[in-house]
Amino acid sequence: MAKLEISNLTKNYGKVEVIKGVDLTVEDGEFVSLIGSSGCGKSTLLRMIAGLEDITSGSISIDGRVINDVEPKDRDIAMVFQNYALYPHLTVAENMGFSLHLRGVPKNEAKIAVEKVAETLGLTPYLDRAPKALSGGQRQRVAMGRAIVRNPRIFLFDEPLSNLDAKLRVQMRLEIKALQKRLGTTSIYVTHDQVEALTMSDRLVLLNGGQVEQIGTPMEVYKKPANIFVASFIGSPAMNLFDGILHRDVEQTFVTVHGNKILVPNCPKLTNGTKVKLGIRPEHLKYAATDSGNNIINMKVSMTETTGAETYAYGHFGDEAMTIKLNGEDAIKSGDKISLTVKTNLLHVFDYVTGIRINN
Amino acid sequence: MYMKNFKTVIGKTSLIFAVSLLLFWSLGPIYWSFVTSITPPNDLVSSELHLWPETVSFEHYGKLFGATSISQGNEVQSIWPQFSKAFANSLVTSIGATLLTVLIAAFGAYAFVRFTFPGRDILFYVVVATMAIPAYTVMIPLYRLMISLSLINTHTGVIFIYISAFLPLALWLMRSVYQAIPISLEEAAYLDGAGKTYTLMRIVLPLAAPGLIAAAILTFLNAWGQFMVPLVFSPTLATKPLTVLIPEFVTRNYIDYGLMNAAGIVAIAPPIILVVFLNKYLVSGLMAGSGK
Ligand SMILES: Nc1ncnc2c1ncn2[C@@H]1O[C@H](COP(=O)(O)OP(=O)(O)OP(=O)(O)O)[C@@H](O)[C@H]1O
Ligand SMILES: [Mg+2]
Numbered sequence: 212m213a214k215l216e217i218s219n220l221t222k223n224y225g226k227v228e229v230i231k232g233v234d235l236t237v238e239d240g241e242f243v244s245l246i247g248s249s250g251c252g253k254s255t256l257l258r259m260i261a262g263l264e265d266i267t268s269g270s271i272s273i274d275g276r277v278i279n280d281v282e283p284k285d286r287d288i289a290m291v292f293q294n295y296a297l298y299p300h301l302t303v304a305e306n307m308g309f310s311l312h313l314r315g316v317p318k319n320e321a322k323i324a325v326e327k328v329a330e331t332l333g334l335t336p337y338l339d340r341a342p343k344a345l346s347g348g349q350r351q352r353v354a355m356g357r358a359i360v361r362n363p364r365i366f367l368f369d370e371p372l373s374n375l376d377a378k379l380r381v382q383m384r385l386e387i388k389a390l391q392k393r394l395g396t397t398s399i400y401v402t403h404d405q406v407e408a409l410t411m412s413d414r415l416v417l418l419n420g421g422q423v424e425q426i427g428t429p430m431e432v433y434k435k436p437a438n439i440f441v442a443s444f445i446g447s448p449a450m451n452l453f454d455g456i457l458h459r460d461v462e463q464t465f466v467t468v469h470g471n472k473i474l475v476p477n478c479p480k481l482t483n484g485t486k487v488k489l490g491i492r493p494e495h496l497k498y499a500a501t502d503s504g505n506n507i508i509n510m511k512v513s514m515t516e517t518t519g520a521e522t523y524a525y526g527h528f529g530d531e532a533m534t535i536k537l538n539g540e541d542a543i544k545s546g547d548k549i550s551l552t553v554k555t556n557l558l559h560v561f562d563y564v565t566g567i568r569i570n571n
Numbered sequence: 572m573y574m575k576n577f578k579t580v581i582g583k584t585s586l587i588f589a590v591s592l593l594l595f596w597s598l599g600p601i602y603w604s605f606v607t608s609i610t611p612p613n614d615l616v617s618s619e620l621h622l623w624p625e626t627v628s629f630e631h632y633g634k635l636f637g638a639t640s641i642s643q644g645n646e647v648q649s650i651w652p653q654f655s656k657a658f659a660n661s662l663v664t665s666i667g668a669t670l671l672t673v674l675i676a677a678f679g680a681y682a683f684v685r686f687t688f689p690g691r692d693i694l695f696y697v698v699v700a701t702m703a704i705p706a707y708t709v710m711i712p713l714y715r716l717m718i719s720l721s722l723i724n725t726h727t728g729v730i731f732i733y734i735s736a737f738l739p740l741a742l743w744l745m746r747s748v749y750q751a752i753p754i755s756l757e758e759a760a761y762l763d764g765a766g767k768t769y770t771l772m773r774i775v776l777p778l779a780a781p782g783l784i785a786a787a788i789l790t791f792l793n794a795w796g797q798f799m800v801p802l803v804f805s806p807t808l809a810t811k812p813l814t815v816l817i818p819e820f821v822t823r824n825y826i827d828y829g830l831m832n833a834a835g836i837v838a839i840a841p842p843i844i845l846v847v848f849l850n851k852y853l854v855s856g857l858m859a860g861s862g863k
Contacts, residue, residue: 261758261762262761262762263758263761263762282761283758283761283762284761284762284763284764284765284766285764286762288762289762289763290758290759290762292755292758292759294753294755296753296755296756296758296759297759298756298759298760298774299756299778300777300778309760309763309765310763310764313763313764313765313769314764357759357763361763
């Protein structure tokens with residue numbers, strides 16, 4: 212049982228403010244990802260939860276008890292480090308049993324616990340090896356095992372998969388997720404890989420420059436990005452953004468982009484003639500039957516890429532760069548002029564100045 | 572292809588040459604000393620140069636270890652009592668200085684790396700900079716200090732001086748050893764429930780062992796070879812080490828080269844034994860395997 216509450220948390224390194232007032236509640240058993248670009252403060256926030264960095268102001272509490280001044284060793288939080296941080300001079304079994312030994316768990320009990328976890332992680336054959344005699348993936352598992360054996364209140368992960376190759380990363384992603392569901396331990400997972408964040412998490416926290424941009428389920432964040440930052444961060448390729456003017460009359464709301472009329476969802480707060488940013492995801496643009504009318508985007512293709520299953524086309528609409536994601540089978544080449552259409556309910560309208568989402 | 576082979580041949584040849592030169596440079600005098608120590612006294616003064624004595628004699632060693640011995644045809648008292656006392660003095664001061672220096676450096680350097688306190692780096696560089704001060708300049712003030720502390724001609728006094736002289740080097744060495752240990756290992760230990768002391772003893776020090784051993788070897792060798800400090804601060808046989816005793820085999824009208832070299836050969840035994848034994852633990856790559 213562990214519910215983590217962070218309120219108005221800040222962190223300064225000297226005069227530099229690295230975390231600027233973060234509020235976050237992680238429910239018991241929840242899996243929450245912290246995601247954001249490099250240097251946005253993900254690791255710092257995680258390390259503050261672990262107690263490895265002190266808190267400038269605000270509070271962190273577990274199950275209602277403020278732990279700001281509790282030593283890391285007394286927080287009962289386990290962390291999987293990006294570089295694994297295995298004790299090189301101890302065997303795999305000793306690495307995993309280190310915390311149990313410290314807690315005074317009897318030797319044979321600890322041995323059983325370590326063996327049980329090793330079993331689930333497929334580490335049984337390696338228990339007597341030194342970490343240096345393991346592959347990267349195996350070390351990663353030992354680091355996981357060391358955290359699991361303790362049965363801590365909270366797991367923290369700092370980009371644990373970033374050193375693995377793509378295939379192993381997918382496999383470990385699934386395994387971590389399954390393990391976490393089975394153990395039901397509250398988990399916070401730092402990553403800058405949006406696929407990891409989207410696939411593993413119950414909820415995501417998008418950080419930017421030490422501030423929370425949005426907190427939500429993967430679907431919420433994808434379907435209703437709170438602002439332009441989130442919109443362009445989540446989704447691959449990134450969302451297309453066009454400058455437009457909002458118009459509304461009695462029956463409809465639409466945005467004009469390069470002379471084309473694009474019907475958008477209701478934007479209750481805006482007045483006629485406001486400048487906006489229109490967001491369209493590359494995967495939501497489809498071939499249109501005609502080249503004029505409502506919701507038409509005329510694209511001039513300048514480059515294409517294919518992965519076999521999918522084809523990406525890069526080009527321009529008017530003078531603005533754009534990308535689309537098509538079926539791998541679709542024949543498209545540079546120089547093509549194509550007409551595309553998009554459904555109104557898939558569109559995103561953002562305030563031109565603040566970048567905040569306007570439509571529902 | 573040809574050029575490449577040519578280059579490697581040149582490279583190999585010059586490497587072999589350089590290594591031979593270095594070996595000759597460092598082992599030559601030791602060999603010379605050894606040969607001298609097993610050459611009969613009369614052959615020593617012959618003008619011919621021999622790479623190996625015509626007759627091997629252990630007479631000089633006999634003089635060193637025996638109860639009585641012959642010197643220039645007369646039976647004289649053995650110098651074993653003096654020699655063994657000086658040998659013991661050398662051991663006591665060198666081992667004492669080594670243990671204490673390494674102990675202080677192990678904890679001190681850790682503080683310099685992991686604790687933040689005002690003036691930390693400046694203090695460290697000041698300590699290290701003392702290595703640049705020539706010993707001569709501090710001899711007289713040090714002598715007065717030692718007199719006032721009644722530490723002249725004591726093992727403790729000499730050990731103190733050695734520590735103050737060799738600690739900066741050991742600190743410097745240990746600091747870079749600790750800097751090379753990823754802090755995440757310590758953080759992992761804290762999160763596993765270990766306190767600071769436990770982490771230092773069980774995680775950091777074992778990983779720093781090669782550094783500690785290197786520091787121990789350096790300190791021991793430095794202390795063992797010290798001449799000037801004991802010459803001033805160890806005036807009597809109560810504390811006089813080998814380095815000061817051996818040159819005293821030079822008497823007014825006779826230089827006993829054979830004896831000096833025999834003593835010298837015996838005197839280099841402890842450092843050699845130490846290095847050979849500790850080298851086993853100087854395994855590199857102990858850090859491998861902690862991370863990705
Ligand atoms: N000891 C420090 N002193 C000053 N600034 C620091 C210190 N540690 C981190 N920072 C700054 O704090 C910011 C956040 O760092 P942090 O390590 O949390 O980023 P991150 O989101 O984890 O990035 P990455 O994805 O690259 O790991 C960075 O801009 C970094 O330069
Ligand atoms: Mg980071």
